[in-house]
Amino acid sequence: MPNWPFRLGAHPINWVGEDVKEHGESTPFEQIVDEMQALGLRGTEMGRKYPTDPSILKQELARRNLQLVSQWKSVLFSDPSYREEELEAYRKHVLFLKEMGSEVISTCEVGGSLHFDPRRTPNEREVLRLDEEGWASLAEGLNAAGAIAREHGLKLTYHHHGGTAVERPEEIDRLMEITDPQLVYLLFDTGHAYYGGAEPLDVLRKHYDRIAYIHLKDIRRSVLEEARAENADFITCIRRGVFTVPGDGDLDFRPVLSELLDRGYSGWAMLEGEQDPAEHPAYELAQQAIKYLESLTPAKAGD
Numbered sequence: 001m002p003n004w005p006f007r008l009g010a011h012p013i014n015w016v017g018e019d020v021k022e023h024g025e026s027t028p029f030e031q032i033v034d035e036m037q038a039l040g041l042r043g044t045e046m047g048r049k050y051p052t053d054p055s056i057l058k059q060e061l062a063r064r065n066l067q068l069v070s071q072w073k074s075v076l077f078s079d080p081s082y083r084e085e086e087l088e089a090y091r092k093h094v095l096f097l098k099e100m101g102s103e104v105i106s107t108c109e110v111g112g113s114l115h116f117d118p119r120r121t122p123n124e125r126e127v128l129r130l131d132e133e134g135w136a137s138l139a140e141g142l143n144a145a146g147a148i149a150r151e152h153g154l155k156l157t158y159h160h161h162g163g164t165a166v167e168r169p170e171e172i173d174r175l176m177e178i179t180d181p182q183l184v185y186l187l188f189d190t191g192h193a194y195y196g197g198a199e200p201l202d203v204l205r206k207h208y209d210r211i212a213y214i215h216l217k218d219i220r221r222s223v224l225e226e227a228r229a230e231n232a233d234f235i236t237c238i239r240r241g242v243f244t245v246p247g248d249g250d251l252d253f254r255p256v257l258s259e260l261l262d263r264g265y266s267g268w269a270m271l272e273g274e275q276d277p278a279e280h281p282a283y284e285l286a287q288q289a290i291k292y293l294e295s296l297t298p299a300k301a302g303d
Contacts (some may be wrong), residue, residue, distance in 0.1 A: 001040060001290065002297045005264045008290070009043025009069055010036055011215065011272040014282040016049050018072070019115065020238050021207065024277045029060075029169045037064035039290065043268055046071035054099050057255025069155070069268045070101040075089055077117070077141025078111035078134040078165070082242050084253065104157045104213040104268070105149055106187055107123070112165040115235055126234070130165045139178040146183030157187035157213040160196060160203075163234025168194035169203065173230045176207055188212040190251060191243050191272070195224065201255050213270040214260075216289075218249030238274055245273035245285045247292025255298045262298070 001008065001126075019022030029049040036044055044066050051057045061068060075095045076082040094277050097105060101188075110116035112128035130138065145154040148152045158179075171199045176186065188211045190200040205209070223242045232240070248252045260269070273280070 002294055004261070004297070005266045006214070006260060006269045007042050007267070008293075009045075009067070009268055009270045010039070010041050010286055011045045012047030013023050013045075013048070013272060014286060015277055016047055017238075017274065017276075018048060019235055019274065020276075023275070024282070027277065032282075033060065033064050033066060035286075036066060039065070039283070040288050041227065041286075043067045043069040043070055043270070043273075044045050044080045045270065047130070051145045054096065058100065068102050068272065069098070070102055070104045070106045071097060072106045072108065072159070074108055074110045074116055075141065075145065076109070077145070078109055078130055078138040079119075080137045081256050082259055083137070083141055083144075087144055087148065088233060091148050094154060097154060098152045102154065104155050104185070106189070106213065107142070107145065107156050108159040108164060109142075109166055111138070113163055114233055115163055118223055125231075126168070127163060127165060127167075129243060134165075135174065135178060138175075142184045143177075143180045144265065145186075146180065151184060155212045156183065156187045157185045159187040159189060159215075160192055161189070162192050162195040164238070166203050167192065169193075169198035171196075172198070172203060172207070176210055181210060184210075185212035187213045187215065189215040189272075190246075190253070190256060191219045191249075194219050194251060195237075195242070200251065201259065204259055207257075208263060210264075212267055214265070214267065215272045216246050216253070216256075216293075217272045217274070218244045218246050218253075219253050220244060221250040239276075241275045243272075243274045244280060245271050245289040247289050248273065248285060249279075253293065257293060257296050258298075
């Protein structure tokens with residue numbers, strides 16, 4: 001791989017679906033991490049097939065020279081009545097990731113989401129946007145969780161995410177405006193940025209100083225446009241293959257990579273393409289994505 005300033009890893013969601021459980025359901029943990037090692041990748045997020053005992057997980061990852069980079073954490077801070085139990089759960093999450101040597105925590109508000117909010121009912125069709133009280137409560141909760149993370153040497157990185165109340169560019173902007181920049185950072189996701197209606201490069205440039213973690217995800221515009229015309233929900237979009245890895249969809253990663261190289265981004269960047277691995281084999285697509293990103297990397301003088 002080129003001498004990038006950032007560290008490259010992959011999300012196990014390429015191999016085993018998290019939101020669509022049937023995707024890769026028969027794929028074992030060992031296959032996922034063996035293939036990551038064979039690809040020369042250095043990091044992974046937590047996946048639902050991974051051992052949950054820290055000692056076992058550490059041993060298995062160390063054997064393959066892999067670092068556990070992060071693990072998704074849903075939160076429901078927009079509803080104040082959930083605050084204390086959510087913070088207690090967040091603290092436990094932080095302690096697990098600290099023990100694993102992770103640096104960032106992928107964090108996403110699920111209040112209002114059709115698929116992730118435990119208060120929603122099956123017959124509802126729309127994501128509920130936050131009201132003023134909801135935004136204020138979310139900011140307070142995230143700042144409190146970010147303080148817990150900082151206390152243990154980690155960073156809360158907020159994952160703007162399709163199908164949630166923080167997916168549109170103006171929602172990302174507002175979240176960054178109302179949270180403490182010393183406590184709440186941004187997980188920049190190229191695919192979710194486009195899904196939410198933003199140009200990924202715009203989000204990257206506007207909020208670069210808050211970005212502490214990156215997901216490199218591509219998107220199939222035709223699939224998204226067709227799904228939007230039918231008012232399809234987020235999970236339906238996943239099933240139809242709206243996302244894929246860099247170079248396999250329609251986003252141009254050249255300006256994104258150029259921006260990261262010019263600014264010397266040194267955090268983690270994860271290859272991610274949430275789709276059915278039976279149709280889109282994870283190893284082969286990750287291999288192609290690495291070659292694609294390498295092809296966009298300017299050669300140094302003398303190379």
